[in-house]
Amino acid sequence: MRRQLEGSRAVAEAVARCRPEVVCAYPISPQTHIIEAIGAMVRTGAIERCEFVNVESEFAAMSVSIGASAAGARAYTATASQGLLYMSEAVYNAAGLGLPIVMTLANRALGAPINIWNDHSDAMAVRDSGWIQLFAEDNQEAVDLHIQAFRLAEELSLPVMVCMDGFILTHAMEEVDLPDQDQVDDFLPAYSPRQVLDPADPLSIGAMVGPEAYTEVRYLAHLRQLDALEAIPRIGAGFAAAFGRDSGGLVHPYRTEGADTVLVAMGSVLGTIKDVVDDLRDADIPVGVVGITAFRPFPFEAVRAACQGAERIVVVEKAFSLGFGGVLSSDVAMAGAAPQHLVHSVVAGLGGRPITKAAIADLIGRARAGELGSLSFLDLDEDLIAGELGRMAAERRSGPIAENLLRDLAGAPRRPRQTGRA
């Protein structure tokens, strides 16, 4: 049924149709509307036989999910940003134990400086945790990916993180086609765990493993991630057959035929990029874009195939590794679709900075003119940087950087040195 819905509400409705048995919640913007809606649905009975647990931290949220999943319940939670970092020990643990928890990550920047707006730094921080990480391009895909995520997680006994851009998607009203309960029931079988805490058949989960088998346990977890490279497109195809729309899969190529320049990105920015590609194609400029849906496992072959023939690749990514550079772009470079020096990393949209069509078009122009370096930052305010660098060179106690930049932007005078006396 097609409805105008906020992204968070749409995801909550999708999760509800997946019949979760334990949902854990700790509030953090921009995830709150999702868990609020699910909490209300559990209270009204719209979600039956489900326990909604308000916990004291994200660490507890993931830990409760671990206990519930290990006891054979379908478990769901949602978080963002600092919340993901706070639960990160349990995030790794859930993957290591092979528990098919599904979690929405409403992607948000990481502090300090504290910032509630969207980028992908949070997801990147746990990219090595063993979770499958899927990125939604729009709210329809967010809905569809959640339904596929439970199927994928439970088939592989691996947790799945569905990433959707905070505010840009979670708080956007869009028309969304919500599947019927019967359709979801047909698509998503009841959870049948590989391992379960059962007093009638007791086993130990979470035993200590030393050097004699640790590598093998980790390797088997890697193999299951590789299995996902086959399962994700298969489940996506099954979803398309059942629901009549393409969603999910590993990558989404768009107008890449004959493109000399291919952009690569994840999440909602793909909509903006596609608009720019359309404009440039109208002007006979051969550019295309590849959206990456599955970030972990990373679909090397699919990326290579999708970018094949491009002279250069421009990766627009909403996160980077400090002291290193782009994360997604280094993965894309490893796929080998273009020589490494022709894979350009462009860090954009950090902390919610808008990524405009004009900026993307300018970027493509510079890339095609050979003027784009290996790593650049979109719309970097050079004057602001120079001001702070000058201040730091001039005096030792130059003060907190974030506060200094905000004063500069506001045109405010320097903060006078406080004496602590009246």
Next chain:
Amino acid sequence: MIPVPTPVRFYQVGSFAVGNRLLDPDQRTVQADTARTNSLDSGHRACQGCGEALGARYVLDAAMRAAEDKVIAVNATGCLEVFSTPYPESSWRLAWIHSLFGNAPAVATGVAAAMRAKGRDDVRVVAQGGDGGTVDIGFGTLSGMFERNDDVLYVCYDNEAYMNTGVQRSGATPPAARTATTEAVGPAPGNAFGQGKDLPRIAMAHEISYVATATVADLHDLEAKTIRAMAHRGARYLHVLVPCPLGWGAASKDTIRLARLAKETGIFPVFEAEHGEVVSVAKIRHKAPVVEYLQAQRRYAHLFKGDHSDVIDQLQALAEANIARYGLLEPTSAEAPEVVED
């Protein structure tokens, strides 16, 4: 309704072992039952004289009896987890999960929530950890589990330091005790005074339905409290003093003696509380001076080199404060002081 135990008077001194035979069969110790479960099986790698292994075995078999063998156990990281599950072996003969150091109460909440969602009110959840996992790193999740009143019995096996990592100070380490991070050097050797958490009282402040302390010196009492705890629903807390020969610098054969001395000196008050109020205390039967308890442990050896009588006096004062707070020496009604009510 919680069954009120029939008062039984034991007249032996120093042991309750003989008394078991005098009880009605259904009140005899769980471990004496040949048909009991074997929740923590032999062959594990705990040290000789480990108080924690002893306590866990009695608690879990008692919980299994109370729940007709339908127990899921959740374990924090620590000695108990490490010595019981070295790959590829496990000593656990019940459904058991270990996740992390600081999250056992939350994992237990998750298991309990799953059971509720599935309508399995017959399956009971017991979470357990050491004092570090309970009073320090797991404190947040424990407090959350308490305040939500989740249907979990949490058992803390308190050996008063981080023994698994090599005897470092925890928030349960007593004053003056030497640990690897409170060395017996400098002007105030050992752990500082005026620190530490009294978790049983913190648990009581959550007004959960049942809080009790126990030691491995009185295993019948430990079993009885476990069974009583299992008769409640919601969050419950059991704090068990478990001497650690390694960390305390004590002889393996002295585990029970030290646990008993901790109680008989007043250092470790043994009591039960319901809904935030103390409802019973185990009286001191033969009051012992704190110095007797200290002398048997190398972690206090520095107190006996040179004159540290002021420190020993301070520790004695702490014991006296416990005795006064819980009425550990006051005779119960119509009872001779020599007699303890179990």
